[in-house]
Amino acid sequence: MLDEATIARIAEEVIRELTKYGVPAAEHTKQETGEDIDSPESKRETLLTNPQDGEALQKMKRATTARIGVGRCGPRLNTRTMLTLRADHAKARDAVFADVTPNFLEELGLFTVQTCCGDKNTYVTRPDLGRKLCPEAVETLEQKCRKRPDVQIFAADGLSSTAVEANLSRILPVLTDSLTDKGLTVGTPFYVRFGRVGVEDHVAEILGAKVVCVLLGERPGLATAESMSAYLVYNAHVGMPESKRTVVSNIHKNGLAAVEAGAYIADVIGKMLAQKASGVDLKKG
Amino acid sequence: MTLFTVLSGKTFTFSSIKDVLAKASEKKSGDILAGIAAASDLERVAAKVVLSRLTVRDLRENPVVPYEDDEVTRLNQDSLDMTVYQEISGWSIAQVREYILDYKTTEADIKRLGRGLTAETVAGVCKLMSNLDLIYAANKVRVMATCNTTIGRRGTLATRLQPNHSTDSVEGITASLFEGLSYGSGDALLGLNPVNDTVSSLTEVLKRFDEIKNRFEIPTQICVLGHITTQIEAVKRGAPTDLIFQSIAGSQKGNTAFGFSTDTVREALSLLKEKGTGKGENVLYFETGQGSELSSDAHYGADQVTMEARCYAFAREFHPFMVNTVVGFIGPEYLYDSKQVIRAGLEDHFMGKLSGVPMGCDCCYTNHMLADQNDIENLSLLLASAGVNYILGVPAGDDIMLNYQTNAYHDAAALREVLGLHPIWEFEKWLEKMGIMENGRLTAKAGDPTIFTQRR
Numbered sequence: 258m259l260d261e262a263t264i265a266r267i268a269e270e271v272i273r274e275l276t277k278y279g280v281p282a283a284e285h286t287k288q289e290t291g292e293d294i295d296s297p298e299s300k301r302e303t304l305l306t307n308p309q310d311g312e313a314l315q316k317m318k319r320a321t322t323a324r325i326g327v328g329r330c331g332p333r334l335n336t337r338t339m340l341t342l343r344a345d346h347a348k349a350r351d352a353v354f355a356d357v358t359p360n361f362l363e364e365l366g367l368f369t370v371q372t373c374c375g376d377k378n379t380y381v382t383r384p385d386l387g388r389k390l391c392p393e394a395v396e397t398l399e400q401k402c403r404k405r406p407d408v409q410i411f412a413a414d415g416l417s418s419t420a421v422e423a424n425l426s427r428i429l430p431v432l433t434d435s436l437t438d439k440g441l442t443v444g445t446p447f448y449v450r451f452g453r454v455g456v457e458d459h460v461a462e463i464l465g466a467k468v469v470c471v472l473l474g475e476r477p478g479l480a481t482a483e484s485m486s487a488y489l490v491y492n493a494h495v496g497m498p499e500s501k502r503t504v505v506s507n508i509h510k511n512g513l514a515a516v517e518a519g520a521y522i523a524d525v526i527g528k529m530l531a532q533k534a535s536g537v538d539l540k541k542g
Numbered sequence: 543m544t545l546f547t548v549l550s551g552k553t554f555t556f557s558s559i560k561d562v563l564a565k566a567s568e569k570k571s572g573d574i575l576a577g578i579a580a581a582s583d584l585e586r587v588a589a590k591v592v593l594s595r596l597t598v599r600d601l602r603e604n605p606v607v608p609y610e611d612d613e614v615t616r617l618n619q620d621s622l623d624m625t626v627y628q629e630i631s632g633w634s635i636a637q638v639r640e641y642i643l644d645y646k647t648t649e650a651d652i653k654r655l656g657r658g659l660t661a662e663t664v665a666g667v668c669k670l671m672s673n674l675d676l677i678y679a680a681n682k683v684r685v686m687a688t689c690n691t692t693i694g695r696r697g698t699l700a701t702r703l704q705p706n707h708s709t710d711s712v713e714g715i716t717a718s719l720f721e722g723l724s725y726g727s728g729d730a731l732l733g734l735n736p737v738n739d740t741v742s743s744l745t746e747v748l749k750r751f752d753e754i755k756n757r758f759e760i761p762t763q764i765c766v767l768g769h770i771t772t773q774i775e776a777v778k779r780g781a782p783t784d785l786i787f788q789s790i791a792g793s794q795k796g797n798t799a800f801g802f803s804t805d806t807v808r809e810a811l812s813l814l815k816e817k818g819t820g821k822g823e824n825v826l827y828f829e830t831g832q833g834s835e836l837s838s839d840a841h842y843g844a845d846q847v848t849m850e851a852r853c854y855a856f857a858r859e860f861h862p863f864m865v866n867t868v869v870g871f872i873g874p875e876y877l878y879d880s881k882q883v884i885r886a887g888l889e890d891h892f893m894g895k896l897s898g899v900p901m902g903c904d905c906c907y908t909n910h911m912l913a914d915q916n917d918i919e920n921l922s923l924l925l926a927s928a929g930v931n932y933i934l935g936v937p938a939g940d941d942i943m944l945n946y947q948t949n950a951y952h953d954a955a956a957l958r959e960v961l962g963l964h965p966i967w968e969f970e971k972w973l974e975k976m977g978i979m980e981n982g983r984l985t986a987k988a989g990d991p992t993i994f995t996q997r998r
């Protein structure tokens with residue numbers, strides 16, 4: 258039988274041997290447990306073996322979320338770095354190209370209308386068509402929605418369906434309730450598929466809303482695909498300058514939390530109605 | 543000047559030279575968005591046929607933006623080498639293409655030719671070139687420029703090290719900078735895209751870059767890519783910089799949308815002569831990219847390749863140290879997928895060289911394009927074989943501030959090895975001194991950013 262000290266010494270030697278050949282011991286554990294290489298904990302690990310100053314490297318990694326201390330095999334990325342990068346890109350791509358699940362929208366009681374884009378590829382290449390509702394959509398809104406509300410809120414996929422699914426169920430009730438508490442009339446909410454920011458101008462014209470607010474998924478980065486923005490306009494109309502838009506951005510769990518954002522946006526809308534202005538015309542404070 | 547042709551039994555007629563140029567372009571989503579692209583593949587080829595028969599004079603006399611309305615056109619037309627132009631004004635565009643590709647035509651011949659071509663002709667020739675034509679022709683030419691070091695020598699592939707940070711944290715930037723240097727990146731430039739375009743923020747980063755450059759005696763250039771007016775103000779107040787940067791467009795209207803004029807560029811040049819830390823003659827840095835004119839409604843109904851060529855015509859008047867196309871940054875509305883991005887990268891590099899500017903390329907893509915890391919690795923290999931001056935380098939290919947992906951720090955080392963290329967000479971000597979590179983390869987020490995944090 259080996260005593261504990263001997264076992265520890267052997268284990269240490271094995272780890273040293275493994276490290277010498279460039280395979281961090283942590284990799285072997287991951288192989289066995291099927292650990293998620295894309296988790297925040299995994300990403301914090303350094304793959305670089307034997308840095309001259311390990312402490313300095315940890316300090317550097319804490320100073321940035323950039324993929325540093327990653328090491329290499331020859332002049333190429335280690336397998337794990339390469340796969341983590343691909344995983345993050347896959348998430349971002351899925352956020353852009355996947356649709357919001359119909360069940361999700363049903364549960365929120367939202368009906369769906371579509372812009373003049375027939376499919377996702379038309380959507381990403383034709384911003385002009387993504388700013389315009391199709392004739393059937395116009396008809397649906399005229400039939401189903403309350404006319405001339407103080408505020409018309411709706412959601413759109415924008416460039417991230419993931420962002421819609423991550424935030425909408427939290428932001429929408431808070432926003433609606435806060436506006437109602439202020440004594441404002443809130444229009445019938447709905448969801449626009451293949452919608453760009455500018456589609457809110459068309460919506461506002463059709464429904465005669467004083468303030469229009471679209472909650473929309475932003476173009477994903479590799480860090481997060483969950484970022485949503487709200488674009489707000491007072492008295493919007495097609496062809497108005499972009500400077501009339503007020504934006505509340507960075508709505509996601511590590512940014513401005515959805516619930517907080519809902520309350521904040523309601524306050525901004527209150528100001529817009531009081532000042533009859535938005536965008537660059539809206540006075541701060 | 544003939545604007546029609548019969549092709550495969552069908553007659554194709556075009557309304558103007560601008561129309562021929564637009565329809566002769568390889569398919570790009572931006573030209574479709576602008577409503578000026580060819581309606582069919584056969585119409586595209588018919589436009590190429592008509593273009594191939596037009597003369598250098600036809601294209602020179604029909605700039606896509608009128609001379610009276612636009613200073614880019616005026617700069618381009620007024621600076622043309624008339625001796626060269628007179629010799630070739632009667633050549634067809636097909637002849638120009640074949641002259642460039644001919645074995646008898648030397649590098650010096652092509653450089654001389656370029657001085658007699660307006661942007662529209664450069665774009666025209668480009669539209670008659672296949673991808674391998676673009677690579678072969680561009681590889682004949684090297685455009686060198688000198689600041690602290692000389693970029694663009696045959697046999698070198700340089701990199702701009704881009705250590706961006708999501709909040710401009712100087713320590714975070716420094717961490718990415720050390721990581722990049724340890725991979726042999728940064729011989730073209732240590733250059734940051736700032737989040738905060740303020741004099742104080744730019745100055746703080748420039749001071750750090752300058753301090754690191756001097757402490758480790760790194761033979762390279764530094765720059766922080768704020769707006770040109772912010773950089774001018776920072777330098778006036780004593781910020782150290784080798785280069786001043788600006789994004790440029792192919793029309794005055796586009797440049798106005800970017801917030802500057804030729805006078806601003808001239809001011810930057812004379813300021814750098816007086817107060818810049820760069821030693822050589824070439825102290826400006828311009829960035830371009832197909833589609834930017836359309837995005838600011840400054841394209842005058844012209845196609846994005848022709849507008850891009852006009853950027854290079856503008857750039858060459860100011861003798862920059864570096865120019866690069868940020869080819870895949872603009873999104874799928876302008877360049878839909880990897881096929882279009884790769885084509886655009888090769889076009890821009892060729893047109894830049896024919897115009898006489900020292901060209902690099904940010905081989906990049908956004909997450910809403912149909913492209914991935916494989917595609918931009920392809921593009922960087924193609925461009926490195928075409929003799930591109932530099933590519934970009936960021937940690938593992940992921941830019942955490944611009945939210946797009948480009949080449950990893952690692953890539954230049956692999957490309958250099960595959961193609962037998964080297965960093966800029968002085969920089970390679972420095973890498974050897976630091977123990978990062980040996981016999982053209984990374985050493986065991988390479989990739990360890992903490993070699994720069996050791997107390998000295």
